[in-house]
Amino acid sequence: MTDDISRSSLEKESSSGSYPLYILAGQSNMDGMGFVLELPPDLNRTQENVLIYNPNRKDDGEPPEDIGRWVELGPGHGYGHRFIRNEEGEMSLPSGRFGPELAFAARIRTLHAGRGVALLKYARSGSSIHPETPDDWGCWDPDVEDVNQWTHFKYYYRRAVSRAGRDRDGEVLKLSPAGILWVQGESDAAYTKEIAEAYEENLEKIIGRMRKLTGHPQLPVVIAGVSETGREEGRPALPWAGIVRQAQEKVAGNDACAAFVRPPEGHGWIDPWHYDSQTYIELGRRMAEAMAELVS
Template sequence: MMKQKLLILLLLFPLVAIGQRKEKDTIRLYYLGGQSNMDGYGYNKDLPNSLNKAFENVWIFHGNPVPDENSSGGQGTWETLKPGHGVGFSSYENKNKLSKRFGIELSFAQKLQEYYPNEKMAFIKYSRGGSSIDSLAAGKFGSWEPDFNGKTGVNQYDHFLKTIRNAHEYGDINGDGIEDYLLPMGIIWMQGESDGDKTEEIASRYYIQLRRLMDLIRASLLSDDLPVVIGKISDSHNIDTGIVWPFGDLVQYAQEKYAKTDKNAAIVRSTRNYKYSDRWHYDSNGYIDLGKEFALAVYQLNQN
């Protein structure tokens, strides 16, 4: 099943020439994925003027986030990056419906523009709040396990693949009349909470499942050594028992292990210092800082 999915993807994925042609417009491409803290629970009303705007030379394809088994997952269209790509965003029939929330994408773009002034950038975002990698932890939110069949065989990994395929169907994402070459620059992954609140057994499998999923995402972007930056999960302790994610320490260990053992991966640990808007999600300032930290980490990986 997994091999079939990859084969279908590669057949549908527009082939990119190894050598960049001069007539193509090179745009740096980043994938943003995970669960709710990648969705983003920051409030647009809290944004400073420097982020509350449309970003020139930055475009985003945000795949429609839905549960497993839903055929509308991954639908979307390219548009200039602006606030509204947080929780509550949706896309249907090539029309994006922006929300009143934001995630890491705004400050991520702003910081990258400091590192790559006057260059063009593209973000592909697909994340789903509450989703786990392990199928036994998915519940109603969804699983990223590529071989999880459920009722119809459609899961979060399938929605991700559809997002990637749909995003690459556009040959000219900025509409300037020049064919685009989307140059993969990195994978930004913020997820793991839902794998850390069920059982010790599920949390103990996280390293193996994370490593496999990141390798498959790299393959889907046709780059085996593509930089991966992991956001380390944290705990608000905003619960009577004191710990929101009972086995979160096992997931944290797995994330650290992945960053240490993968030659082109890094981990962002600033999450431990963030304040929360509720039991599970960072406040607006947290998402702003997290975007900056992700940008710094992926930039540094690309300098190696």
């Protein structure tokens, strides 16, 4: 995958003046555990006129890292992707994993007559919205005073927009916020009933804060439903998944600019928590179709 945005990618969108910007956020099933080796040929390639900003993840309590750049979307932007600095500057190092981003971008471009898109992806594995989950995987609660995943996301959103589409010659392409994709909830469904029951309010809050950050109070949102997962040490990995999923459906149902998407029935898993490769592909397509319907 190329590490620089080609001039042709910018020139082909010059007539519209901007790329629609989609925010991809959540936890590990947004980050993506699909295997690049299992991608079909149409997705196992660099996608023309699709840009992605996928910065390094940081723990709660750590400052956001001043690194990351826009690159063309290709395989390897799932779990384990990272940026490094060397003598040539910042370099994107793809991993062997992918998430919903590949199929989403391909499908949304088809639905919008081939128009280019930009993706900002920040998803921290294991992260919750609720601030009192016992494991320290990260928290999205925007009201927590300490540095957390919301702090990081907010920083990277502003950094990404300020560096939008900058090529080697310093040309900049404008970004227009177009929607939010939210794939998260497993951690809020894993611990106690009380944490799960707070999910509806917490999800509404994080969506509201993301919309406020972008300056678009009615920014479309597509929420992926939490699935019943496997078992861990003989017990359900997500004992309160039903409560969280009902909350997700209710939030979407009460918001004229939101949609709820279910993963495919009978989909596969690679472990008790994470989808298989085909499920990430189908989920990305479904989220693209739901997003296109919201903005039609």
